[in-house]
Amino acid sequence: MKMLHLSVILLTLSGVLAHSDWGVNYPNNPICAVRGFSVSIPCSYYYPTSKPNIQVTQKLWCSMNSNTDKCQNPPYVYNSASITTSDFEYAGDDKSDCTLLIHNVQFSYSGEYRFRFITDVSGGMWTGEPGATLQVADLKVSLIRLSGIGTLKQGDSLNLTCDVNCTQSSSQFVWSKNNERLNTSGPVLHFPAVTVRDSGSYTCTWKTNRASGSKAISLLVEGGWGVNYTTPICAVRGFSVSIPCSYSYPQHNYQVTQKLWCSMNSNTDKCQNPPYVYNSASITTSDFEYAGDDKSNCTLLIHNVQFSYSGTYRFRFITNVSGGMWTGEPGQILQVSDLKVSLIRLSGNGTLKQGDSLNLTCDVNCTQSSSQFVWSKNNERLNTSGPVLHFPAVTVRDSGNYTCTWKTNRASGSKMISLLVEGDNPENPDHWSVWMIVVVTGGLIIIILAIAAVIYHRRSVHIEQQKEDDSDIYANAQQKEDDSDIYANAQQKEDDSDIYANV
Structure with a gap:
């Protein structure tokens, strides 16, 4: 019964994996292509696999616009038997894939396409009908x-x-x-x-x-005369800041001949006359750098910002047409502040000691909602963000140089503060050297004592062995002496016997 079930399963699988007929599959819906670009026409084909040695010898694609003979005879847009270069490229194989790529598609390529393949068995050929439809637009x-x-x-x-x-x-x-x-x-x-x-x-x-x-x-959008600024900008003294700015004028064929930036702290003439912090007509080196262009960007970079740079700035541009000039009002406001990093004790007093609690705070005293604070210790970034770095209970390991970096999308600045916590630092090399000396010295003493004990033990064993040897020597000597006495007595008796015999 089990063998019967297995036979049924094998026959079923054989029916799924093997083909007993001929055919070509195309997409059900028309394919759309854009003139001048490429398109892929997917296609698959099959043939009887009961004969495992069957081989596909020729592959053909034809357009029914020019071929009316069911693709059985030329013309072909692709023929594997001939090497030609055209917009039609075969992207399939000799097994089951008959995909056709068409490059540089033209309106004349619209229509029906059919695939035909020929095998090495007698009568083994097939043309897929009705074909794939291509639309070009x-x-x-x-x-x-x-x-x-x-x-x-x-x-x-x-x-x-x-x-x-x-x-x-x-x-x-x-x-x-x-x-x-x-x-x-x-x-x-x-x-x-x-x-x-x-x-x-x-x-x-x-x-x-x-x-x-x-x-x-x-x-192409034409604009009137104008200059666009942003909300007040905050900068940190000693660092750089970017003042974004854009400008427009009525006709794009106008040419901007001069660009000017002025500070209203020193210029009260609506920027129409000097002094200027930047003038494209003069080459000067200063903290004010123009980062815009002659079209629409009038961004100003200010380096090494000082408190005196606070105030309102205006941009003015002049074109090549009569009266073609404009000053942007009211201008861009710049606020300059120091970056302050402070240590606030929460517990403990005097010198910082282990266990004390504190905060490091970072502050810029000007309006800037999109500020970002980044903390680092000894030039290594910390995971903490925000203006406050909290220490619930400091240890000696917390000692180091802490830097707060303040950032916006237009300015940045940083400041450092040192933290020194008193106490023994297990990571201090001096601390480790003392302990190392103690450990090494103790180890040497233990080794010396161990060696002395071994020597003493060996000497004790040697002395005991020596005593045993001496005892053995004495016993042997005594034995020899006793033997001598016995021999002497025997000899004496023998002599006495001789004397008695003579008598």
Whole structure:
């Protein structure tokens, strides 16, 4: 019974894995491609596998636009038997994959494509019918005005739309500006109120799992005269700060000929006359550096900031047209402060000792909501963030140089404070050297005592052995003496016997 079940299972699996007929599979739906780009036409084929030695000898693709003979005779867009270079590339194999790649797609490539394969057995050939359908369209990117007429101006509303006029449900649209990808997805890019900053080259990339294409459109927004500043900026004395700034003018064919920055601490003439902290017409070296351009960016960098640099700054630019100049008012406010790092005792007094509690605090006395505080010890960053570094119970190991670094997106600064906690530090080399001397000395004494004990033991054993040897020698000597006496007595008796005999 078990053998019967096994036979049924094997027959079932054999039916799944083996083919007994011929065929070609294409996608059920038409494939959409964008003119000028590439497309992949997926395809698979099969043939009887009851004969394991069957080999595919020739693979053919034909377009039904030019081939009316069911792909049985030329012309072919691809023929594995001939080496030709064209827009049609075979990306399959000799087993089951018959995928076709078409490059630089043209409108004339639209239509039905069929795959035919020939094997090494008599009559072993097949053409897949009805075939795969390819649709070719242009990718269109359009600007649709929602408000405003004529030249695009600041405040106008518009949409950029991306469209491919063929059936494809799984399309994906990706937008980018000046080759930088945007977060917006979908066929429509909406601008409720454009600004000069929206000017640029916009690209829509259309994608499916088989094809892709992209097209660009330029957006040119004309603005009036203006300079844009930000909220008050905080800077730390002795460090650098960036003052972001942008400017605009009516026509893009204007040329900016001069750029000026002035401090209202010393300039009361609306920046129209000197003194200037920066003047593009003169080459001077100072703490004020222009980091903008001649188009729209007027960012100012200030190095080695001092308290005297606090105040309002204005940007002025002059163009090549008569009367084409502008000063941005009211200006940009800069606040300068010291970075203060303080030690606040929470317990203990006098010299810091182990167990004392304290806080290290970092403070910048000016308005800046987006501040970030970073702490480090002996130039190694700590995991703690925030303006307060808390020590619930200090130890000698907490001694060191602590640095607070204050950061914003426009400025930064740092300051250091030293922490010295009294007590024995087990990590102190001197501490370890004393203990090392004690340990080594103790070890040497133990070794010497052990050696002395061994020597003493050996000598004691030697003396005992010597005594035993001496006893043995004495006993032997006594034995010899006794033997001598016995011998002498015997000899005497013998002599007496001789004398008695003679008598």
